[in-house]
Amino acid sequence: MNELKQQKISLNPELSKETIDGEIATLNLGPTHPATHGIFQNILRVDGEKILSSVQTVGYIHRAFEKLAERRSYNQITTITDRLNYCSSPINNMGWEMTVEKLIAADIPKKVDYMRVIIMELARIADHLICNSVIGVDTGALTGFTYVFQEREKIYELFEEVCGARLTTNIGRIGGFERDFSPTFHQKLKSFLKTFPKVFNEFDSLLSRNRIFMDRTKNTGPISVERALDFGFTGPNLRAAGLDYDVRNMNPYSSYQDFDFIIPVGVQGDTYDRFMVRQEEIRQSLKIIEQAYSNIPEGNYHADIPDFYLPNKEMVYNNMEALIYHFKIVMGETPVPVGEVYHSVEGGNGELGFHLISDGGRTPYRLQFRRPCFIYYQAYPEMITGQSISDAVLTLSSLNVIAGELDA
Amino acid sequence: MQSLSNKSKVVSDKPMTFMERLYLPAVFGGMWITFKHLFKKHNTIKFPEKQRIFAPVYRGQHVLKRDEKGRENCTACGLCAVACPAEAITMTSAERKKGEEHLYREEKYASMYEINMLRCIFCGLCEEACPKEAIFLTDRLVPTEFERKDFIYGKDKLVESKENPIDISLRQHTGKRTEK
Ligand code: SF4
Ligand code: SF4
Numbered sequence: 001m002n003e004l005k006q007q008k009i010s011l012n013p014e015l016s017k018e019t020i021d022g023e024i025a026t027l028n029l030g031p032t033h034p035a036t037h038g039i040f041q042n043i044l045r046v047d048g049e050k051i052l053s054s055v056q057t058v059g060y061i062h063r064a065f066e067k068l069a070e071r072r073s074y075n076q077i078t079t080i081t082d083r084l085n086y087c088s089s090p091i092n093n094m095g096w097e098m099t100v101e102k103l104i105a106a107d108i109p110k111k112v113d114y115m116r117v118i119i120m121e122l123a124r125i126a127d128h129l130i131c132n133s134v135i136g137v138d139t140g141a142l143t144g145f146t147y148v149f150q151e152r153e154k155i156y157e158l159f160e161e162v163c164g165a166r167l168t169t170n171i172g173r174i175g176g177f178e179r180d181f182s183p184t185f186h187q188k189l190k191s192f193l194k195t196f197p198k199v200f201n202e203f204d205s206l207l208s209r210n211r212i213f214m215d216r217t218k219n220t221g222p223i224s225v226e227r228a229l230d231f232g233f234t235g236p237n238l239r240a241a242g243l244d245y246d247v248r249n250m251n252p253y254s255s256y257q258d259f260d261f262i263i264p265v266g267v268q269g270d271t272y273d274r275f276m277v278r279q280e281e282i283r284q285s286l287k288i289i290e291q292a293y294s295n296i297p298e299g300n301y302h303a304d305i306p307d308f309y310l311p312n313k314e315m316v317y318n319n320m321e322a323l324i325y326h327f328k329i330v331m332g333e334t335p336v337p338v339g340e341v342y343h344s345v346e347g348g349n350g351e352l353g354f355h356l357i358s359d360g361g362r363t364p365y366r367l368q369f370r371r372p373c374f375i376y377y378q379a380y381p382e383m384i385t386g387q388s389i390s391d392a393v394l395t396l397s398s399l400n401v402i403a404g405e406l407d408a
Numbered sequence: 409m410q411s412l413s414n415k416s417k418v419v420s421d422k423p424m425t426f427m428e429r430l431y432l433p434a435v436f437g438g439m440w441i442t443f444k445h446l447f448k449k450h451n452t453i454k455f456p457e458k459q460r461i462f463a464p465v466y467r468g469q470h471v472l473k474r475d476e477k478g479r480e481n482c483t484a485c486g487l488c489a490v491a492c493p494a495e496a497i498t499m500t501s502a503e504r505k506k507g508e509e510h511l512y513r514e515e516k517y518a519s520m521y522e523i524n525m526l527r528c529i530f531c532g533l534c535e536e537a538c539p540k541e542a543i544f545l546t547d548r549l550v551p552t553e554f555e556r557k558d559f560i561y562g563k564d565k566l567v568e569s570k571e572n573p574i575d576i577s578l579r580q581h582t583g584k585r586t587e588k
Contacts, residue, residue, distance in 0.1 A: 076493035079531045143442055150451045157463075163532075164467035164545070170531045178536070184463070206441060210434040211424060244416035264419040276420035316539050323539055330491045330537045 023047060027389070031060050035393045037134060038403035042380075042392070049388040054381040058374070062407040069367040073332030074100050074174060074308075077367070082168040084371060085405040088127035088348030089169045090119045090159065095345035098253060099354040100174045103341045104308065111299035112176040113255035117292045118189075119162065119171060120254070120345075121285040125196075126155045127348030128236075128278040128285075131400040135275050136207055138394045139216045144206045151199050154192050161185040175309035176302025193290060200286075204279060214272060221383045221395030222270040231379040235350025235372055237399055240277045241269030247346040254345075258295075259288045271398040307334040332362040349373055349400050373405040462547040464578035467532045469548045470523055471574050472567045473541060475513050480567060481542035482521065483514035491537035496527035514540070521566060525550050525559040535579075544576045 030041040039060040045052045065084070069077050081092035094116050101108060129152050133145035156166040161184055163171040172178065181189075207213045223233075225241040238245055244263040248256040264280035266273025302309050310329055315322035328334050338360040344353035350372025359365040376399045383399075384392040427433055453460055462468070473481050484501030502519035504512045511517075535545050553559055568574050 072493055076491070076533065079493045079529060079533070141438075143438070147445070153451075160463045160466060162465075164463060164465040165530060165532075168529060168531075170533075179465070182463075182465075202441060206438055209422075209424075209428050210438070211428050211431055212434060214424065214428075240420075244411055244413050246413070249413050249415060261415070263413060263416045265416045266420045267418060273420045280417075280419045310536065313541075317541065326537075326539055327487065330487055 024052065029054075029389070029392065031057070035138065036396060038401070038406075040377075040396065040401070040403065040406075044389070044392070046389065049390075051384050051387055051389065051392060054384060054392075056377060056380055058377065059407055061403055065408045066367055066369065070363055070365070073362050074336070074364070075329075075332070077364070078172070079168070079170050081369075082170055083404050084369065084408060085127070085348055085352070085373070085402045086167060087130050087402060088123040089167065090123040090171045091127075091345060091347050092352060093169060093171050094120055094254070095343065095347065095352050096354055097172050097174050098345065099341060099343040099356050100308075101303075102343050103339055103356060103358060104174075104305070104337060106175055106303050106305045106308070108176070108303050109299045110255065110297045112301060112303065114292045114296045115177060115181065115301065116172070116254045117256065117259070118289050118296075119159070121289045121292075122155050122158060124285045124346075124348055125282050126152045127400075128282050131397070132207075132275055132278050132282075133203070134397045135217070135271065135394065136213075138390075138397050139213055141207060141213065144203045147199060148203050151192075151196055154188070154196075158185060158188055158192065161188060173302065173309060175305045176300070180301040189293065193286070193293070196286065200282060208276065208279060217272040217275060217394065217398075218270055219268075220271040220391045221387060221398065222268050223379060223383055224269065227379070227382070228269060232375045233350070233372075233379070234375075235346065236274060236277045236281060237269070237350065237372075237376060239264065240266035240273035242267060247344055247351050251344070253343070259291050261288050271394055274398045274400075336360055336362075344370065347372060349402065349405065350375070369408055371405045371408055373399075373401045374408070377401050377406055464547070466547040467530045467535075467545040469525075469546055469550045470528075470534070470561075470566055471544050471546050471576075472521065472563065473544060473576065474568055474570065474573070477510070477513075478570050479509075479511060479513040480517060481513055481540050482518050482538075483516050483540050483542070484518035484521075485539065487537045487539060488534035488543055491533045492528075493531060493533060494527045494529050496524045496529075497534060498522045498524075518563070521563050523561050523566065525561055526556065544574075544579060546574055546576065 024045055024047050027044045027046050028041065029044055030036050031039050041057040041060065042054050044054045063083070065080050069080055072080065078093050078096055081096045082089040084092045129148045133148050136142070136144045159169050159171060160166050161182055163169050163178065223241055225243050228238050228241040229243070233241065234245060242265050244265050246263045249263060261284040264277045264284070266277050306325060308329060311322040311325055316326045336358050338358055340357045342353060342355045344351045351370065352372060353370030355368040355370065356364055357366040380396065380399065384395055387395065475481055484499055486499065489497040489499065499518045499521040501516050504515050504517055530545065532545050534543050
């Protein structure tokens with residue numbers, strides 16, 4: 001009987017509102033609810049605290065990135081990818097650059113690969129720190145959040161040393177980096193590697209084995225691995241459900257095969273699993289950074305691709321040929337091969353893919369982003385059905401759905 | 409589900425120990441950590457009395473540079489406007505007249521040059537595109553205004569003042585230019 005009621009509610013909400021004892025309410029969670037950390041709208045049908053069904057809305061901050069990208073030259077599109085998952089923009093930037101490098105079949109020096117790994121893993125740490133500390137906030141533990149944000153600040157300072165910005169980084173160029181790591185960067189990175197584990201362990205000891213936190217997060221918003229695969233889950237959320245799929249391991253890019261790391265998995269895909277998987281991934285990222293940093297090879301910080309990487313400024317100022325190339329690259333007039341490539345990286349949140357179709361012109365013919373958050377959000381109503389409203393908030397933050405990536 | 413790699417490790421199946429089962433140790437442990445933080449060094453900066461030092465490559469407000477003789481470098485080639493992904497830059501060019509050689513370095517110059525700071529995303533691509541070492545981003549921040557029109561910066565706000573030149577020697581995109 002209960003099942004029947006539930007089905008009826010999801011089929012015809014208006015009818016059931018009348019027929020059942022009149023206690024079913026419609027609740028708008030969002031679009032700008034302070035607890036959802038972004039512009040998400042969910043129309044919930046609730047019986048008291050219990051969610052009977054929900055309909056999610058997408059598109060509140062849709063900025064038509066895929067269309068915009070069709071009118072931007074390849075270098076300019078990096079700035080668009082900044083704004084996908086803005087908690088880990090360097091991964092998006094570099095994913096895009098690697099996609100173009102795949103299209104033009106560029107030969108990338110080992111040093112660039114290692115530098116990229118360092119930056120991308122720092123970004124992953126920042127992303128996971130935000131997600132996990134916000135899980136703490138949503139369970140009522142604000143303190144941990146304020147402690148780890150200082151470390152995230154240090155990561156942003158490292159980005160600032162390399163590219164000049166903190167959040168919307170636009171870091172790297174097609175073919176490598178815009179500049180080599182500066183001495184200040186080295187110094188700051190070393191001090192970060194030294195101080196971070198201590199702060200992180202303190203944060204870990206606040207939450208990971210705290211019974212109040214465990215009771216609150218276990219069995220909150222679970223998803224089975226089969227359902228997760230049906231939806232197309234990847235990244236930490238799939239790993240929390242128990243499958244060790246990681247693009248860095250399955251399809252190594254940027255020399256990830258050189259590094260030794262383990263892939264943490266969870267058991268039943270609930271909030272606690274997702275939290276623990278991310279905690280362990282932060283430790284593994286730190287391990288990868290240490291390996292990459294201590295083995296960083298000699299070489300140039302960019303590939304030798306004069307058709308795409310801007311010539312040295314000194315040459316541009318004084319040499320006619322370099323000046324002509326400089327103009328051609330900036331205007332996007334260098335020849336691009338016709339072709340179709342797909343490249344994916346392990347983003348902060350899952351497999352972030354770029355499907356690029358080039359017709360040889362100045363801009364992509366078509367560019368599609370495989371945005372993991374968009375996929376997670378499809379599963380969201382199913383995951384919160386039968387849970388309470390506060391669980392819904394917790395599930396959303398532990399899925400780490402970022403509005404910028406959801407709506408693109 | 410079978411494993412895809414031999415590197416996986418389950419991280420969340422540890423059962424609670426007896427100590428963890430008792431609520432209180434966790435509560436007091438947490439309190440203790442908070443208490444310790446009371447006596448630690450503060451991480452916040454008292455802005456605006458104290459300011460954080462930005463990286464030398466920071467991408468803040470733009471400046472249109474002058475050369476060492478005080479002439480404007482920009483030649484209104486428009487490459488920065490082409491490179492700008494946000495379409496924030498507009499300019500009109502004019503020809504240098506006789507007697508203006510002390511004002512403009514090249515024969516063509518920008519009579520009007522505007523950046524819409526509301527459109528600008530501070531990506532730094534204009535700086536990278538400029539072939540005449542004319543435009544640079546600096547470590548200054550764009551101040552807030554009350555009206556939209558005040559965010560459209562013309563040459564009056566963008567060109568560096570002669571009295572108070574901005575040092576950009578630490579930025580990356582500065583090669584040496586040899587006088588012809
Ligand atoms: S910083 Fe970027 S967005 Fe701003 S004016 Fe320069 S190119 Fe345009
Ligand atoms: S600032 Fe540089 S790129 Fe822009 S118009 Fe002037 S000379 Fe050309």
